[in-house]
Amino acid sequence: MEIIFLGTSAGTPTKTRNLTAIAIKKRNYKWWYLVDCGEGTQHQLLKTGLSLLWLKSIFITHVHGDHFYGLAGLLATLSTLGRKDPLKIVSPVGVRVFLETIFNISQEPAFPIEFIDPEEITNTSDDDFDISWIPLEHRIACYGFIFKEHVIAHRLNIAKLKEYGVPSGPLWGKLQKGEYITLDSGEVLNPHDFFMEGDKARVVAIAGDNSKPELFEPYSKELSLLVHEATYTEEAAQKIHEETGHSSALKVAQFAEANGLKNLILTHFSPRYRDDSESTPSIKDIEDEAKASYNGTLSLAKDFNIYTLNRDEQLSCVEPQLSSN
Numbered sequence: 001m002e003i004i005f006l007g008t009s010a011g012t013p014t015k016t017r018n019l020t021a022i023a024i025k026k027r028n029y030k031w032w033y034l035v036d037c038g039e040g041t042q043h044q045l046l047k048t049g050l051s052l053l054w055l056k057s058i059f060i061t062h063v064h065g066d067h068f069y070g071l072a073g074l075l076a077t078l079s080t081l082g083r084k085d086p087l088k089i090v091s092p093v094g095v096r097v098f099l100e101t102i103f104n105i106s107q108e109p110a111f112p113i114e115f116i117d118p119e120e121i122t123n124t125s126d127d128d129f130d131i132s133w134i135p136l137e138h139r140i141a142c143y144g145f146i147f148k149e150h151v152i153a154h155r156l157n158i159a160k161l162k163e164y165g166v167p168s169g170p171l172w173g174k175l176q177k178g179e180y181i182t183l184d185s186g187e188v189l190n191p192h193d194f195f196m197e198g199d200k201a202r203v204v205a206i207a208g209d210n211s212k213p214e215l216f217e218p219y220s221k222e223l224s225l226l227v228h229e230a231t232y233t234e235e236a237a238q239k240i241h242e243e244t245g246h247s248s249a250l251k252v253a254q255f256a257e258a259n260g261l262k263n264l265i266l267t268h269f270s271p272r273y274r275d276d277s278e279s280t281p282s283i284k285d286i287e288d289e290a291k292a293s294y295n296g297t298l299s300l301a302k303d304f305n306i307y308t309l310n311r312d313e314q315l316s317c318v319e320p321q322l323s324s325n
């Protein structure tokens with residue numbers, strides 16, 4: 001699976017970080033899914049290998065502007081590109097009101113939109129994932145989306161098939177379906193001898209703004225990766241007296257450690273934190289705080305980082321060459 005960060009700043013963009021948007025997809029598949037769509041997301045997309053032609057569905061965590069103001073422009077571009085397929089948008093109802101207002105005063109999209117209200121429905125299924133969601137704790141209704149991949153139940157052991165001289169084609173198809181086959185030599189093969197060990201489905205949670213990471217506790221056993229905001233350090237959070245509805249790096253890290261999460265990516269950093277580690281305050285302050293309380297694989301997202309989560313739930317990161325096409 002791949003998780004690509006299109007924006008990692010909270011509230012307002014900075015020179016190096018756009019507003020929140022995250023793409024998730026199966027590796028080597030073209031289809032991808034978008035979680036949140038801050039203003040400028042479609043411009044960010046131009047600098048990645050993702051194509052809007054292959055956008056499957058959209059998930060919006062909540063109706064704070066930095067998480068969805070980019071939608072109207074992105075949908076207009078989809079129409080220009082000739083999209084005809086329906087587009088699923090899972091979002092609080094305010095997003096629907098926002099978009100329909102724009103459609104009324106400007107232009108309708110050239111394709112149907114299926115809106116799903118997360119208050120009424122709790123999950124959906126697409127070609128690549130089952131997606132469910134949970135309500136989070138924020139100043140307004142906000143959700144965390146949990147992507148569980150579909151796995152092929154009976155993946156064939158290709159090396160073993162070659163070793164037995166089974167020619168690719170219909171015989172492989174029969175084995176896949178669990179049927180016995182007979183080779184030209186007369187040898188009969190049992191399909192169960194050629195199945196790989198069952199693949200474990202990888203599960204990735206992408207949280208919206210949230211002051212209670214512990215809301216993910218019921219899912220912690222199956223989570224391969226949690227992507228969560230860490231808007232501030234704990235010290236800064238303590239200084240802000242009003243309730244912000246956000247988590248500090250310390251809070252998320254302590255939750256991840258206590259629940260044995262293997263992989264944690266932090267994002268949605270307040271613009272006050274600079275990328276230059278010599279500045280005060282800097283993103284490194286957030287990283288240091290999280291590192292001190294969490295022993296799993298930790299990463300602080302940057303715009304355009306591509307994370308790969310392999311079948312063994314190992315997380316790796318590539319900071320890609322930006323495409324100029």
Ligand SMILES: [Zn+2]
Nearest residue numbers: 010011066209
């Ligand atoms: Zn936010």
Ligand SMILES: [Zn+2]
Nearest residue numbers: 062064138209
């Ligand atoms: Zn918010």
